[in-house]
Amino acid sequence: MVFHVARCDDMPFDDQSFDVITACMAYHHFDNKLGFASEAARVIKPGGMLYIADPRLPWLIRKTMNGALRLLRIAGEFVTPQEMAERFGAIGFTNAGVATDAYAQVVKLRRL
Numbered sequence: 472m473v474f475h476v477a478r479c480d481d482m483p484f485d486d487q488s489f490d491v492i493t494a495c496m497a498y499h500h501f502d503n504k505l506g507f508a509s510e511a512a513r514v515i516k517p518g519g520m521l522y523i524a525d526p527r528l529p530w531l532i533r534k535t536m537n538g539a540l541r542l543l544r545i546a547g548e549f550v551t552p553q554e555m556a557e558r559f560g561a562i563g564f565t566n567a568g569v570a571t572d573a574y575a576q577v578v579k580l581r582r583l
Contacts, residue, residue: 480506487516494523496575498555502546508562515582521564523555527576552578 477483479494480503492511494501501507511521526549528536533549540547550558555578556566567579 478506479503480510482510482514484514486513489515490519491515492519492521494521494525496524496526498523498525499547499549504548504558505562508559508564511559512563512582517582519582520567521559521580521582522577523580524575524577525549525555527571527574552576556580 475483479497479501492515494507498504498507515521528549533551537548552569552571556564556569559580560566563583564580565583567581569579570577
């Protein structure tokens with residue numbers, strides 16, 4: 472088994488080298504979400520899947536947390552599944568569904 476330590480927006484992998492990528496409770500911490508989306512599009516094979524599990528926060532808590540993070544200059548942002556799907560849609564993914572419970576949301580994105 473081989474482990475790599477790398478930034479989410481600069482992955483040390485060949486183009487189209489993965490069928491599936493998961494980001495589990497980390498996406499809200501990524502300081503370069505667009506860079507991650509671009510890298511995911513690069514390393515996932517066409518038809519491959521990206522699963523992003525992140526906290527599911529009510530509107531008021533999400534807006535308050537995002538405001539506090541900006542004010543404190545801490546990298547991070549909590550987004551809705553719809554916002555995530557729109558961002559990744561611009562990079563070559565399509566929304567393949569969302570699963571939610573009281574705490575988490577899993578956004579399923581298919582690489583076109």
